[in-house]
Amino acid sequence: MIPQIPVTTLEAASDLLAEAIDSAGPEKEALFLAKLALALAAHLDDNAVLGTAVAAALADL
Template sequence: MSSTTPHTLTVPALETVYDTLATAIDQAGPEKSQLFLVKLALLNANVLADAELFGQHIQIALRDL
């Protein structure tokens, strides 16, 4: 992800996002969590409106799993 991204979240905002995401994954349950994450990723990719950048984000997220 580029450091020139025009809009970034603060650390407290990222912590809020993390907490919200963790709660939603728990709410979806183990049998639906993958489907939920795919739907969420597609919604966010649509808002991002850049398939190449989305692909870069996927590669970054795959690092060090």
Template structure:
């Protein structure tokens, strides 16, 4: 998997933050779950999908 250029990463962050705000607190978890599944489907690689989940979980404690 290739790394996203920093400028695109910033845009992705802003786009995601806006979408989370649009979903609202009551639907935030549902939105993020659906987004993860859509991106996993687009990725088409279960190992990479699992690695992304592990990376996202790392450091949440």
């Protein structure tokens, strides 16, 4: 289960990510997102949580 976070925190995170994706540019967007995912996964140290997050991100694409 993905923990619920306040909407204001989610909006701030969304803004930060959108700015970073724009900064990376279309040609490096996928590389940036892959590097970000690996950096965040290293902080989790829990593949079950990572698997849940991956499934949530893939849902309804």
